[in-house]
Amino acid sequence: MSTVSIREGTPTAGRLRPRKPVTERVPVGRPSGLPNTALGILFLAIMLFPVYWMVNASLQPNGTTIQATWFPIHPDFSGYATALTQQGQNLGTSLIVAVGSVVVSLAIAAPAAYALSHFKVRGTNIVLFGILISQMIPGIVVANALYTAYNDLGLLNTIGGLILADSSHGIPFAILIIRALMGSMQSSIIEAARVDGAGHVRVFWSIVLPVSRNALITAGLFTFLFAWSDFLFALTLTTTDAVRPVTLGLYQYIGSYVTDWSSVMATAVLASLPAVVLLLVAQKFVAAGTASGAVK
Amino acid sequence: MGELAAAEIAAAQRTTTAPASRGPGRGEASAEQARPRGGRRRRESVYQWAFLVPAVAYLILFFGYPVVKNLVVSFQDYGTATFYTGEAPWVGFANYAKVLGSSIFTTAALNTALFTAGSIAGQFVIGLALAVFFRKRFPLSGLLRSLLLLPWLLPLIASGAVWKWILDKDSGALNQFLEALHLVPNGVPWLTSTSLALVAVVGVNVWIGIPFNVTILYGGLQDIPDELYEAAALDGATGWRAFRHVTWPLLRPVVNVVLVLGVVYTLKVLDIILALTGGGPANSSQTIATESYALSFQEFRFGEGSALGNILVLISLVFALIYLRASRRGVED
Numbered sequence: 342m343s344t345v346s347i348r349e350g351t352p353t354a355g356r357l358r359p360r361k362p363v364t365e366r367v368p369v370g371r372p373s374g375l376p377n378t379a380l381g382i383l384f385l386a387i388m389l390f391p392v393y394w395m396v397n398a399s400l401q402p403n404g405t406t407i408q409a410t411w412f413p414i415h416p417d418f419s420g421y422a423t424a425l426t427q428q429g430q431n432l433g434t435s436l437i438v439a440v441g442s443v444v445v446s447l448a449i450a451a452p453a454a455y456a457l458s459h460f461k462v463r464g465t466n467i468v469l470f471g472i473l474i475s476q477m478i479p480g481i482v483v484a485n486a487l488y489t490a491y492n493d494l495g496l497l498n499t500i501g502g503l504i505l506a507d508s509s510h511g512i513p514f515a516i517l518i519i520r521a522l523m524g525s526m527q528s529s530i531i532e533a534a535r536v537d538g539a540g541h542v543r544v545f546w547s548i549v550l551p552v553s554r555n556a557l558i559t560a561g562l563f564t565f566l567f568a569w570s571d572f573l574f575a576l577t578l579t580t581t582d583a584v585r586p587v588t589l590g591l592y593q594y595i596g597s598y599v600t601d602w603s604s605v606m607a608t609a610v611l612a613s614l615p616a617v618v619l620l621l622v623a624q625k626f627v628a629a630g631t632a633s634g635a636v637k
Numbered sequence: 638m639g640e641l642a643a644a645e646i647a648a649a650q651r652t653t654t655a656p657a658s659r660g661p662g663r664g665e666a667s668a669e670q671a672r673p674r675g676g677r678r679r680r681e682s683v684y685q686w687a688f689l690v691p692a693v694a695y696l697i698l699f700f701g702y703p704v705v706k707n708l709v710v711s712f713q714d715y716g717t718a719t720f721y722t723g724e725a726p727w728v729g730f731a732n733y734a735k736v737l738g739s740s741i742f743t744t745a746a747l748n749t750a751l752f753t754a755g756s757i758a759g760q761f762v763i764g765l766a767l768a769v770f771f772r773k774r775f776p777l778s779g780l781l782r783s784l785l786l787l788p789w790l791l792p793l794i795a796s797g798a799v800w801k802w803i804l805d806k807d808s809g810a811l812n813q814f815l816e817a818l819h820l821v822p823n824g825v826p827w828l829t830s831t832s833l834a835l836v837a838v839v840g841v842n843v844w845i846g847i848p849f850n851v852t853i854l855y856g857g858l859q860d861i862p863d864e865l866y867e868a869a870a871l872d873g874a875t876g877w878r879a880f881r882h883v884t885w886p887l888l889r890p891v892v893n894v895v896l897v898l899g900v901v902y903t904l905k906v907l908d909i910i911l912a913l914t915g916g917g918p919a920n921s922s923q924t925i926a927t928e929s930y931a932l933s934f935q936e937f938r939f940g941e942g943s944a945l946g947n948i949l950v951l952i953s954l955v956f957a958l959i960y961l962r963a964s965r966r967g968v969e970d
Contacts, residue, residue, distance in 0.1 A: 377775035384767060385781050388847065392787060394810055395799040453692030460685040468689060468696075473961075475700040477953045479905035481929045482946040485710070485939060486703035492720065509699045516692060541684050570792035572908045577934055588794040592912060595798050602802055609795040616790035620783065 395613070398606035399424075420603030421611075428608050431590040434500070435569055438586055439615075441504035442511055442568035443561045449508070450515035451557060455549050457516065458523040459531065472513045483509060484577040491578055498584050506574040511564030518563070522556035523549070562623045569615050587612050704950065711944040717937045725940070732944040741920055741928060742945075749924040749952075752839055752910075753903045757896060759843035764850025764895075769880070771851070772858045782855065789848035797912025800841045804828050804913075831921040834914045838922050842909055850895055857891030858884065897960035901953050925949045 399420050400413035425432075457465050487506055488497070496502030526549070534544045550557070575589040591612060594605045711732050713725040736742055771782050788796065803810045804827040815821045827837040861884065869879045907926045910916060916923035916931065923931075925945055933942030 374775055377770075377773055378777050378781075381770070381775065381778060381781045384770070385784055388785055388844070389787060391796065391799050391803060391844070392791070394803060395795070398799070398802065449691045449695050452688040456685055456688035460688070462682055462685045462689070464686075464689075468693060471693075471696050471700070474957065475696060477901055477950070477957045478700055478704060479907075479926055479929075479946060479949050479953065481905070481907055481926050481933075482707050482943075482950060483699065483703040485929070485933050485943050485946055486706035487699075488933070489710070489715075489939065490702070490706070506699070508695070512692065512695055512699075541688075545688070566790065570794075572792070572794045572911075576911075577930075588792055591794050591798055595801050595912060596915070599802075605798055606802070609798045612795045613791045616787065616792070620787055620790055 392613075395606050395609050398602055399604075399610045401603045417603070420601075420607035423601070423604035424607035424611060427604070428587055428590045428611070431585050431587040432611060434584055435586040435588070435612075437500055438503045438507060438571075439565045439569040441500065442507045443564045445504055445508045446511040446515050446564040447557060447561055450512050450519055450560065451550065451553070452545065454516050454519035454523055454556075455545055455553075458520045458526075459528060472516060475509075475513050480573045484573055487574070488577055496578075498579050498581050500584055502578055503571075503574060503584065503586070504568075506578055507568035507571045508564075510567035510571060511560075514567070515560040515564055518560050519553065519556045522559070523553055526552055559623060562619050566615055566619050569612075707943045707946055707950075710939055711947050713940050715938075715940040715943070719939070720937075728940070732940040733948075736932075736941050736944045736948070741923065742925075744920050745923045745925050745928045748835055748920075748922060749904065749926070751835060752842070752906070752922075752924055753900055755836075755839040756842040756846060756903045756906075757899045759839065760846035760850045760899060761892075761896065763843065764847050765854050767847065767851045768854035768858055769884070771855055782851070785851060786848045788845055793845070793908040794912050796841070796845060797909050800844075801828065801913055804837055804841075828914050829918055831919050834918060834922040838910055838913050841913060842903070842906060845909065846899065846903075850899070853895050854888070854891060857888050861887045894960070897956055900956045901960065904949060904953055904956070925952075 397411070397413050400416040400418070401410070402415075402417040402419065453468070456462065457468065483506075491497045491502050491506075496505075530548060530552070531544055534548055539547070570588065571586065572588040572592065575586040576592065579585060579589065587608065591605070591608050594608065599605055710725070712727055712729060713719075714728045714731075715725040719725045767785070771778055802808075806812065806824040806826045806829060809824075809827070811827065812821070812824045815825065816823070825833065827833050865883050865887070866879055869875070869883045874882055905926050906924070907930060910922055910924060910927050911930070914922045916927040926949060929942050929945040929949065931942075932938050932945060
């Protein structure tokens with residue numbers, strides 16, 4: 342490989358020059374500073390334009406909006422009024438399904454993550470391999486099979502059915518992330534409790550879970566978002582209006598010829614709110630979960 | 638993008654925020670637990686397995702069962718009648734023959750290849766460029782980088798809705814913009830022309846995938862020590878040459894993972910295509926995944942839909958094997 346020369350050159354260069362203190366780690370090359378910030382803001386503005394456009398469009402006056410203005414100078418909230426009237430119930434359904442999926446996912450993932458990170462039972466590699474492989478399975482394959490199974494079991498058009506199916510988005514992820522964050526938890530506190538005579542369930546409930554709070558919150562937030570954003574199962578596992586998540590409501594809006602874009606965009610904004618909240622909140626928890634190192 | 642991507646992102650953030658995991662290794666508790674012999678040891682491992690049982694049961698029911706069921710159904714004449722009579726006669730490979738022989742399959746297979754290749758190329762090149770850019774630490778770089786995640790976190794159907802309006806032929810923002818610059822004479826039918834629909838869908842999917850690529854590649858770039866760049870600079874390699882001889886070779890393991898995961902996730906994309914074009918016009922943006930959906934849930938020919946789904950699984954599996962090989966090589970490095 343052409344890199345060999347440089348890789349071999351490194352130690353020599355390191356010996357010739359005194360090592361820089363870590364604090365002085367300035368990137369090599371052009372001086373960085375405010376021009377880069379300006380460039381970064383420009384890139385971000387381009388990337389986030391569709392998000393801006395969604396908000397802008399949602400604030401345009403209702404009705405036959407042929408030409409929207411580039412700024413919502415006179416914000417009009419009638420789009421939101423229509424959205425809440427027509428999609429309010431669907432938003433509620435999405436909320437129930439997403440919360441339910443968080444409960445199911447954490448209840449299943451947390452014990453598994455604990456076992457995978459702290460027990461050395463035979464077969465853990467198989468479980469991890471299964472989780473990896475599960476990611477390769479296209480959602481449409483799962484939906485194909487679940488539709489017929491749900492039809493037989495009477496789970497079509499039920500909240501419970503959707504919760505269980507939507508958890509397939511969250512459970513593999515939750516196991517992996519909780520396991521990764523639990524890995525930094527010190528085994529000594531678990532051992533100490535075991536020596537004191539606490540059973541596995543008690544150790545898990547009174548020590549492992551409280552210590553892993555941040556991991557659980559992080560996994561819970563993402564699981565919520567996955568279930569909230571689910572479209573495939575909403576589309577395939579419901580056949581009536583009875584149980585209809587907001588993603589499906591939005592799909593039906595845009596499936597036909599759209600005349601009233603402001604209420605469609607208002608619905609899209611409402612459907613996007615959890616993602617924004619997650620972006621603001623989760624980062625803190627992901628960082629906190631790792632920085633605290635669980636126990637001191 | 639899939640859920641594992643989220644794990645990758647969270648993990649990538651973890652490696653960039655926390656220096657290293659500390660505390661004693663995982664092996665210690667289990668070494669202690671492994672000491673008791675015979676019955677106690679067996680009972681202990683039964684208790685430990687109990688923690689895994691719900692997860693294993695779930696994985697079997699919601700991933701294992703569908704794969705097996707799909708395989709079975711793909712050899713059956715499973716259609717509307719089946720739901721009334723409960724009968725699904727065996728037909729051997731007839732479903733596969735029908736699906737592979739239809740004219741739509743060639744179109745869908747080609748579209749899947751173009752959609753995947755186009756999406757991955759776009760996401761990766763732009764993602765890598767942005768990751769390299771964000772590696773220069775400048776004021777607000779961390780904040781800007783985390784805000785960049787937003788397109789990836791939005792519900793795909795919400796992104797689909799707004800893009801459908803941006804790409805609208807008559808009043809869409811893109812056409813307004815292009816017309817104002819006199820780049821196009823009049824409304825470009827992005828989503829309603831057979832020659833442009835696939836391009837538009839790829840473009841939107843690139844937009845969705847950029848944050849994932851930036852985050853993972855940025856994490857990989859952070860692991861390359863600055864000293865190497867300093868040494869390369871002494872040897873006269875800066876800018877492009879430093880990228881080519883230092884960044885690229887050291888980033889290769891991460892690049893492999895990003896590309897293969899990207900392919901696996903892109904192959905099964907369904908939401909965004911359904912939202913934007915529904916696979917149309919005239920199948921011009923139909924992929925294997927959307928066609929499988931259409932066969933099963935619009936025409937209720939579950940046998941054929943399953944057969945097509947299995948072909949998709951097979952393609953994914955090939956890339957999964959490449960992924961496993963690539964990640965193992967990454968570990969060995």
